[in-house]
Amino acid sequence: MEQIISFGDTIVALSTPAGSGALALIRLSGPAAVETVADAWKGADLRLAASHTAHLGEYIGRDGKPLDQCVATIYRGPRSFTGEDMVEISVHGSGWIQRAVVNDLIERGLRPAAPGEFSQRAFLNGKIDLAQAEGIADLIGASSRAAHSLAIRQTKGQFSRKLDAMRDSLVELASLLELELDFSEEDVEFADRSRLASLAEELCATITRLADSYGAGSVIKEGVNVVIAGIPNAGKSTLLNNLLGDDKAIVSDIAGTTRDVIEDTREIGGILFRFIDTAGLRESDDVIERIGIGRARERLAKASVVIWVIDVTSPLSPQTDEIRTSMRDINPDCRLILLLNKTDLPRDRWSFDFESFKDSLKNLTESQENGSAFHGDEPLLCGSAGSESTAKEIENCLEKTSRRFIDREADVVITNARHYEALLRGRDALERVLAGLRDGLPADLIAQDLREATHHLGTITGAVTTDTLLQTIFSRFCVGK
Numbered sequence: 001m002e003q004i005i006s007f008g009d010t011i012v013a014l015s016t017p018a019g020s021g022a023l024a025l026i027r028l029s030g031p032a033a034v035e036t037v038a039d040a041w042k043g044a045d046l047r048l049a050a051s052h053t054a055h056l057g058e059y060i061g062r063d064g065k066p067l068d069q070c071v072a073t074i075y076r077g078p079r080s081f082t083g084e085d086m087v088e089i090s091v092h093g094s095g096w097i098q099r100a101v102v103n104d105l106i107e108r109g110l111r112p113a114a115p116g117e118f119s120q121r122a123f124l125n126g127k128i129d130l131a132q133a134e135g136i137a138d139l140i141g142a143s144s145r146a147a148h149s150l151a152i153r154q155t156k157g158q159f160s161r162k163l164d165a166m167r168d169s170l171v172e173l174a175s176l177l178e179l180e181l182d183f184s185e186e187d188v189e190f191a192d193r194s195r196l197a198s199l200a201e202e203l204c205a206t207i208t209r210l211a212d213s214y215g216a217g218s219v220i221k222e223g224v225n226v227v228i229a230g231i232p233n234a235g236k237s238t239l240l241n242n243l244l245g246d247d248k249a250i251v252s253d254i255a256g257t258t259r260d261v262i263e264d265t266r267e268i269g270g271i272l273f274r275f276i277d278t279a280g281l282r283e284s285d286d287v288i289e290r291i292g293i294g295r296a297r298e299r300l301a302k303a304s305v306v307i308w309v310i311d312v313t314s315p316l317s318p319q320t321d322e323i324r325t326s327m328r329d330i331n332p333d334c335r336l337i338l339l340l341n342k343t344d345l346p347r348d349r350w351s352f353d354f355e356s357f358k359d360s361l362k363n364l365t366e367s368q369e370n371g372s373a374f375h376g377d378e379p380l381l382c383g384s385a386g387s388e389s390t391a392k393e394i395e396n397c398l399e400k401t402s403r404r405f406i407d408r409e410a411d412v413v414i415t416n417a418r419h420y421e422a423l424l425r426g427r428d429a430l431e432r433v434l435a436g437l438r439d440g441l442p443a444d445l446i447a448q449d450l451r452e453a454t455h456h457l458g459t460i461t462g463a464v465t466t467d468t469l470l471q472t473i474f475s476r477f478c479v480g481k
Contacts, residue, residue, distance in 0.1 A: 007121060010036065012105045013113035014098055015480030021093035026101055027480055028087045028110065029080075029118055036108050037072055037087045046087075051076035059089065061104050068097050082118055083125030116477025120470065123462060130462030130473065131160045134416055137477050138221065145270035146220045150413055159412045159419075160461050162210075166203050167463065170454045173199065177447040193437055196446075200433045203453075207427045210414055217415035219304055223265055223272035224402060227299050229326065230309035231319055235341040235385035237262075239309060240277040242391045269399040276303075300330050305401055307337045307394065309385060313345065316352040320360045335401045336378040337394065343382040354382075418473075422456045429453035 010030025016023075028037065038046040043057025054073045058066045068091045075086040091097050106112060114120075119133045128136075135154030142148040153159070173196050219225075228236045244264050263276040276299050300306065310319050330336075340357065342349075361380075379397045383390035414420050429452040436446045458464035 007124060010110050011113040011117055012102060012110040013118070013480040014102055015088075016093075016098075018095070019093075020095055023090050024093045024098045025480075026089040026091060026098070026105075027113075027118060028089075028105065029082045029084050029113075029121060030110075031085060032109065033085045033087045034074060034076075036105060036110060037089065039108065040104065041072065042066070046072060046074060049074045051079055059091070059101055059104075061100065062107060067100050067104065068092055070101075078125070078127075081127065082121040083127045084121060113479055114475075115479050116474030116481055119477055119481055120474040123470075128155075129157070129160050130465070131163070131416075131419065131460055132157055133462075134418075134473065135159075137481065138415060140478075140481065143223070143265070144220070144267045144272035147272065147415075149270075150217065150220060150415055153412070154415075159414075162206075162412055163457050163461055164463075166206065167454055167457050169199055169203070170450055170457070174447050174450040174454065177443045177450065197434060197437045200430050200437070204427055204430045204434070207423050207430070210412060211420060211423045211427065213412070214414040214417075214420040217413040218417075220271065220413070221415040223274035224304045224398075225274050225276060225299070225302055226305045226307060226398065227276045227278060227303040228307045228309060229278055229300060231311065231314065231322055234309040234311040234314070234319075236277050236309050239307070239339070239341075239385035239390075239394075240264075240275055242386050242388075243275055243394065268395050269402055271399075271402040273305075273398060273402075300326060303330065303334050305335045305337065305398065306330060307339060309339050309341050310357070312340055312342050312350045312352065314351055316356060316360055320363075337397050337401075338378050338380045339385070339390070339394070340380070340382045341385045344384045344387070419460050422460050426453045426456035429456065 008031070010028060010032040012026065012028045015025045015027045034046055034049070037059075040060050040062075041055075041057050042060050044055045046055060049055060051074060054071050056069070056071055059068050059070055061067050070092070071090040073088045073090070075081070075088070077084040077086070080086040089101065091101055102112075116133075116137075119128070119136055122128045123130060123133050132155050135151050139148065139151035139155055142151050177196075228240055230236050240262065244266055246264070263274060265272055265274050267273070278295070278299055308323060310316075338361075340354075381390065381393050381397070383393065414423070429449045432449040433446055433453065436449060455464050459469065
C-alpha cells in the first residue's frame with residue numbers, strides 16, 4: 001500500500017546503523033524540531049540557540065528521568081540540509097539509549113521518518129536536485145575509492161549542471177518554434193533551422209558520450225566481475241583464497257570439489273573487484289556438477305575479466321579445447337589473464353613444456369573469429385596459485401586492466417540505470433528532431449519532439465517529476481537518510 005506522507009509535520013529517525021558503538025546520531029527535521037528537543041533538554045535554552053551550534057546537555061525523558069548526556073546540534077532553516085529547522089542529537093551508542101530517545105520524541109508528537117524522507121524534503125525544498133539526492137545514496141553505499149569519487153561529484157552537481165545547460169538550450173529553441181505557430185499566417189521563422197540542427201547534433205553527441213559511460217560507471221559502482229575459470233583441479237579455489245587472503249573456498253585434490261559459484265570482493269587500486277570461483281569446466285555425468293558448470297558458463301558471459309588457470313601437470317589438449325569452447329561464452333570486451341599454474345613443481349611433473357603451450361596459444365589465436373575475446377596478447381603469468389608473488393602479479397594485471405574504468409573519472413560518468421534510460425529516450429527524441437528538420441516537417445511537430453527530449457532530461461534532475469517517481473526513488477533510501 002502506498003504510504004501517505006505529510007511534509008508539514010516534524011520527523012525523527014536514527015541515522016546510524018543498528019547496533020552498539022561509541023556514538024549514535026538521531027535526526028529531526030520540521031517546524032517543531034527545535035521546540036521538541038528544547039522541552040526535553042537540561043542545559044542551554046535551545047530555543048535561543050543560533051544555527052550551526054552544538055550544545056552539551058542532558059536529554060530528560062517524559063517521566064523526568066535523564067536518558068543520556070549528549071550533544072544537540074541546531075540547524076535553522078533554510079540553512080540546513082532539508083531546508084527546514086533540524087536538530088541532530090549525538091547520544092551514546094547503546095541500543096537501549098537510541099530506542100529510548102527516539103521513542104520519547106515520538107511520544108512527544110513527532111512522526112517516524114519514512115525511508116529517504118530527509119533527502120526528499122531537501123529535494124522538495126530546492127536544496128538539492130534529484131540526481132544529487134541519488135548521489136547521496138551512492139555516496140553512502142560506495143564500496144571503493146573510485147565509486148566514492150563518482151558519488152562525490154554527483155552530489156556536487158557536476159552531472160546536473162551539464163544536463164541543465166542542455167535543457168536550457170532545448171527550451172529556448174522549443175519556445176522560438178512555438179512562437180512561430182502564433183504567426184503561422186505570416187510565414188515567419190524565429191528559430192534558425194541550421195542552428196537547431198547543429199545544436200541537436202551536438203546534444204546527441206553529448207548524450208551518447210554520457211550513455212556510453214554507463215558500462216564503466218556501473219562497473220565502478222558494483223565492482224569488476226573477475227571470473228576464475230579452468231578445468232577441475234587446476235587451482236582455481238586456491239587462487240581465490242590467495243587473492244582474498246581467506247579460506248573462502250574448499251580446496252582438495254578431488255576433481256569437481258567446487259560445484260557452485262563462490263564469490264567475494266576486494267578493493268585493488270581504488271577499484272572494487274568481485275572475484276568469482278567457478279566449477280571446473282569439463283564434460284560430466286554428475287547432475288549437480290553439470291548445474292555448477294552451467295552456472296560457470298553464465299558467469300563467463302557476464303565477466304569483465306577472466307583469469308584462466310592452466311594446470312601444467314594436466315594434459316594440454318583438453319585444456320585448450322575447453323578454452324576454445326568457452327570463448328563463445330565470453331563477451332568481446334572481456335579482458336583475459338592466463339596463469340600457468342604449478343610451474344614451481346619439478347619439470348618431471350609437467351605434462352607439457354612451455355613451447356608446446358605457446359604453439360597451442362598461437363593456434364588458438366589464429367582460429368578465433370573476429371570479435372572474439374581471445375586475441376593472443378593476453379597477460380601470461382607463470383607460478384603457483386597459492387604463492388604471494390603470483391597473487392601480486394595478478395593484482396598488478398588487474399590494476400592495469402582497471403585503468404579503462406579509472407581513466408573515466410575525469411569525466412561525468414553515469415552509474416544509475418534510471419539516468420541511462422532517460423538519456424537514451426532523450427537522444428531518440430533528438431534524433432527525430434534531426435529527421436524532421438531534414439524532411440522539412442512543420443514547426444509544431446519538431447517542437448513536440450523537442451519538448452519530449454527536454455522532458456526526459458528533466459526527469460533526471462527532477463525538473464520534471466511525478467509522485468510515483470519520487471516514491472520509487474526515495475523508498476530505496478535507508479531510514480534517516
